[in-house]
Amino acid sequence: MASPSATDHERPMTDDRSPPSSGADPAGTRDPAARRDRLELPADEMRRLGYRVVDRIVEHLDTLTEQPAIRRGSRNDLEARLRRPLPEDGTDPEQAIEEVVRDVLHHTGQVQHPRFFGFVPSPSNYVGVLADALVAGFNPFAGTWFAGSGPIQVEMVVIDWLRQLCGLPDSAGGLFVSGGSVANLTALAAARHARLGSHDMGLEQARRLVVYLSDQTHSAVPRALRVLGFGDHQLRRLASDDRCRLPLAELAAAVAADRAAGHEPFCVVANAGTTNTGAIDPLPDLARFCRRQNLWLHADGAYGAAAVLSRRGQRLLDGIGEVDSLALDPHKWLFQPFEIGCVLLRERQILRRAFAVHPEYLRDVERGDEEVNLADYGIQLTRSFRALKLYLTFTIFGARAVRAAVERGFDLAEHAESLLRRQACWQILTPAQLAVVTFRYAPPGADPSTLDRLHDEIVDHLVADGTALLTSTVLRRRTVLRLCTINPRTTEADLTLTLTRLQHLAATLLRS
Amino acid sequence: MASPSATDHERPMTDDRSPPSSGADPAGTRDPAARRDRLELPADEMRRLGYRVVDRIVEHLDTLTEQPAIRRGSRNDLEARLRRPLPEDGTDPEQAIEEVVRDVLHHTGQVQHPRFFGFVPSPSNYVGVLADALVAGFNPFAGTWFAGSGPIQVEMVVIDWLRQLCGLPDSAGGLFVSGGSVANLTALAAARHARLGSHDMGLEQARRLVVYLSDQTHSAVPRALRVLGFGDHQLRRLASDDRCRLPLAELAAAVAADRAAGHEPFCVVANAGTTNTGAIDPLPDLARFCRRQNLWLHADGAYGAAAVLSRRGQRLLDGIGEVDSLALDPHKWLFQPFEIGCVLLRERQILRRAFAVHPEYLRDVERGDEEVNLADYGIQLTRSFRALKLYLTFTIFGARAVRAAVERGFDLAEHAESLLRRQACWQILTPAQLAVVTFRYAPPGADPSTLDRLHDEIVDHLVADGTALLTSTVLRRRTVLRLCTINPRTTEADLTLTLTRLQHLAATLLRS
Structure with a gap:
């Protein structure tokens, strides 16, 4: 190897043109105006503002039951209060925070309110809030082991807790995503990849694939299929039975008819708790049927799957461990603040095969097999640390x-x-x-x-x-x-x- | 209308089987064990734990420059420290928080560290942290006007600030998403919908569409196209020129060749700042070319587009106001904590046409034209309030x-x-x-x-x-x-x- 002279190559890099040091604070690090231009606040002010935010949150949670369960502003009123040009100059932080609490955060459905029974509430818990605050403050990156080993390790541990609760095998795994919509989309993309065995979605075969769901299936599923490039003609939306469940006989008939017509039945989307009525499709029957028919069984448990934690839920969700993929939203019935959804695959490596990409500027992250890069398992490269709130809540x-x-x-x-x-x-x-x-x-x-x-x-x-x-x-x-x-x-x-x-x-x- | 007797229909709903009230706290609301079963903490404990979290964050930020810029744990070590079965019983909150800070949050790349120059750093700011904490605590829903009028109004205001900064017309708009990957995916899904004019992605036409990009384009774009169902044969990855830019002449030749071969050139993905070198594709030339050729021009500005805020950036990003769609990540060069990406469309209504779905259980949200439902403009139905951090930072x-x-x-x-x-x-x-x-x-x-x-x-x-x-x-x-x-x-x-x-x-x- 060439051996360059040390004198040339080891002298410190200095810039002769730099202004001479002006004493204790050469870069003006303590000057308030310079600080603002670096978007920086002194530690005591950070602490004071942080406590203020904590006080507002605690006050809110502690008085929730006395507040309205929902406040909806009119567009006109909110435009008048909140529309403004991009402000050139800053303003007092305390005042800005108070305004946001009063004019913005109070104009919402209070999804944590004890009398908010609409849609699916998000009855979060305060430990989840603490975790989200820690994540915002430390700003960890949970995409690659290289830059996020601690968060990724915790995410794998929490995913494994959920895997076990659902009775999925050791080969199963997954990751946290923004919510049920992306969880369903991620699972269905992986299912398609597993079927086609190729990234070539332009294949003729891709257009023949057919997906079965019921009229009670959440709109996130057809929307995800649309985004994935499935045509409307590739969806079979079957009328649910008198208990709002996917009827097995009609499913079998539809699959047979599609095969006869030259289509390729590919995936059944079961409901593990519909949003509408809490109905659960017959998972054990569907699992048997799908195995026999070589169909992928995906369960949308965004609303209901968390109930496996309970005795009653486990009985109702019997068969959930038989699915090929599952969506589950901890920001619903696992009491987390938005946004945390979860996708679990029976064979987690299918996610990796479907989603991994390896650009040059990420080459430093690809050095060890033991080092899991969760960015390879889903859509997001930059991923925050959603798992922490569920981890701390359980802990x-x-x-x-x-x-x-x-x-x-x-x-x-x-x-x-x-x-x-x-x-x-x-x-x-x-x-x-x-x-x-x-x-x-x-x-x-x-x-x-x-x-x-x-x-x-x-x-x-x-x-x-x-x-x-x-x-x-x-x-x-x-x-x-x-x-x-x-x-x-x-x-x-x-x-x-x-x-x-x-x-x-x-x-x-x-x-x- | 029928007029039922008031006596039958207005008497209070009571449950005779309820246990008699046992004094001041009939439901055991103050009993510590009962509280834990409701995942609830007393206000003074919430406050104390919140202050503790604030202290840890401030301590971290205030000493960042003295810490390592990155710490990477080995899989073995982190497995030993952090792998555990789902804990049946709880533990001391303070101790759990300290452990997370020490064992988990310190094992990351410190993307806010002043000497973290790798990948794209996320040099967040403390006001963004406060905003994320408020969002976690109040848990607002920003999907529908019905349940999230305040947050949606603020999101529209902030989106409009970005629209103006980028020089896009009044018709432009968009929304915040998890990051650049989903921003690019959302824009490309909308572009396809605009081209096909139909939700029927199974159309023969969909398979003929061709997308052009350079070898410097971020891997998020080909991954998004793969997820959307584009086949590898539908991507043209052109070699960049000696300044790492998409070469116009080669692009024109590729488009002409594709037309001659019966393909349908559809979209050009330009880089508004590559991750690799910061190179900017020739936006004004590309805009002219795309207009003439009836091609959609999408710019991936996830890394660089935020620079329009500055004089130099504005000059370099000349032409960015001409694009049909744009991805931009405030969690990069707009100093926000993860996760906040942004997608802007020249015609924001295309997003709505591409993504809106209207299930029965959301019927209550569809009552007024003035009431914008941002869940109709992208993949997520449940959406948190990402806009707040950027709003408060600017404010x-x-x-x-x-x-x-x-x-x-x-x-x-x-x-x-x-x-x-x-x-x-x-x-x-x-x-x-x-x-x-x-x-x-x-x-x-x-x-x-x-x-x-x-x-x-x-x-x-x-x-x-x-x-x-x-x-x-x-x-x-x-x-x-x-x-x-x-x-x-x-x-x-x-x-x-x-x-x-x-x-x-x-x-x-x-x-x-």
Whole structure:
């Protein structure tokens, strides 16, 4: 090897043109104006502002039950308050934070509120908040082992906890993503790759693939398929049975018909808890059918799969360990702040085969087999450390408490159903299933279309007064109300208050 | 309308089986064990733990320059420290937090460190951290106006600031996503939808579409195309010119050849700042060419587009306002914590046409035209409030300070280049461009392959000692070092220290 002279190559790199050092603070590191130009604040100010933010969060959480469950601003009002040109100059941080809390964060559905029963609530927990704050502050990168070994190790540990809870084999694994939409999309992309055995999605074969789902499947799934490049003609949306489940006989008939027509049946998307009613498709039957038919079985458990943590959930979700892939959202029934979804593959290496790319500027990250690069397993290269909140929640509260919190969701829905059943005018459309109950105000003799409109009006009134939030859905062509009770801080008194208010609204609005 | 009797329909919903109230705390809301089963902590404990987290973050940021720029754990060591079964019981929160800081968060590349020059750093700012903490605590939903009017209004305002900075027309808009990968994917999905005018991706036409990019394009783009269902045969990866840019003449020839062969040229992906060298493709020429040829022009500005904030960046990025779509990552050069990417479309309604879906259980959100549902504009339905951190950063520091911070990135790279040019043994491969400089240790007479290995070893030594982090890349088949200087807290002394260390390592390793 050439041996250059040390004198030339080891002298320090200095810049003769640099201004002479002006004493203790040559680069102006302590000058407030210079600091701002580096987007930097003094430590004492950082601490003070941080405490202020903590105080606002704690105050909010501690008074949540006294606040409206939802506040919706009008576009006009919010435009007037919040539209402004890009500010050239800065402003007082405390004041800016107070304004955001007052004008922005209060104009939302309070998805953690004990009487927010609409859509799927996100009854987060404070330990998850602490974890997200740590992640924001330390800003770890969880894409490659090279730059994120600690976070990736924790993510693998937490993924393995979920894998075991779901009864998936050792070969299974996955990663955390932004939520159910991307979890479903990631799983379906991997499924397609496994089928085609190639990155060449332009193949004629790709256009023949057919995916089966029910009319209760979450819209995230057809949207994901659309993004993946599946044509509408490649989706078979089967009518669900009277318990809102994918009917096996109709599925078998559709698969046979497609084969006969020269299509290639490829994937069944099962619901492991529908958003609409909490219905669970017959997973063991579907698993058997898919194995026999060489079909990929994906389960969308974004809403319901977390219930495996509980005894009742485990029974209901029997067969979930048989699927080829699974989406599961910890920001729903595992009590995490947005955004944390999870995708699990029965064979985790399929994710890697489907997603890995290796550009030159990442060459330094590819040195060891033991060093897992989670960026190779999904869409994102830059990935934050979503796993920490679930890790700390399980670590600090223990699985026992999380399980109790899940069980409580079941109890609350059953309690709500029993309260509704005591009143003759309420009809239960679907009984409490996975903490969802759907029902309709239907006094004898009332006109069904009038009642449809009534339920829309009930929701409008709830939003306006904020006592509680329920949302509506459509079942068997009729508008019904849905109550999703996964918030462990919901009390029986909250349910009574909410249902009493509903009953009053329904009776009053129907009379008027 | 039927008028049911008030006595039947307005009496409160009560449950006779409820246990009698046992005084001040009937539901056991203050009992510590019951609280844990609801994943709840008392306000004073929440406050104490929150302050603790703030203290750890501030301590970390305040001592960053004294810490290693990177720490990488071995898989074996981290498995031993962090692998454990799902804990059934909880543990002390303070202790759990301390362990996470020590064992997990310290085992990462410190992407905010003033001497972290590898890959693309994420030199976040503390105001962004405060915003992320607020978002975690309040857990707002930014998918629909119904449940997230305040956050959506702010997101639209911030998106409009970026739109104006990029010189895009009033019709332009977009949304925040997890990062550059999803921003590129979202834009390309919209581009395809605009071309096909249909959700039917199974069309024969979809398989004929061809996308053009250069060999310097970020791997996120081919990965996104693969996920979208484009076959490898639909990508044309053109060799870049001697300034690492997409060559217009070769592009024109490739498009003409494809048309002649019956393919359908559809989209050009331009780089608005490559990750490798900061090179910017000739945007005005490409815009003219694409207009004439009826091609969609997408710019991947994930790394570089934020530089439009500065005078120099604006000049370099001339033509960026002409693109049809743009990806831009505020978690890079706009100083935000992960994860915030942004996708902007010249015609924002194309996003809506490409992504909107309308399931029954979201019917309550579709009532007013003025009420924007950002979930209709991209892949995610559940979306957190990514916009807040950028909003608060601009509000508290002002655009003036953010601009100064961007300008500093240019200055630092130019300074590093000038330091390197003073030493004969360092060869500049690509001069400072958008805060990236690439260079190689090349003393006269040294064997090129030996030098390739030398640069790998230099990176290994830097990782091991942590003084600074640089990473390598490959340019014109040779291994070179890259310095990405977008951290405004980097000082000239940091550069001198880093380059002196490099020089010492290079000379020593070459001799050994």
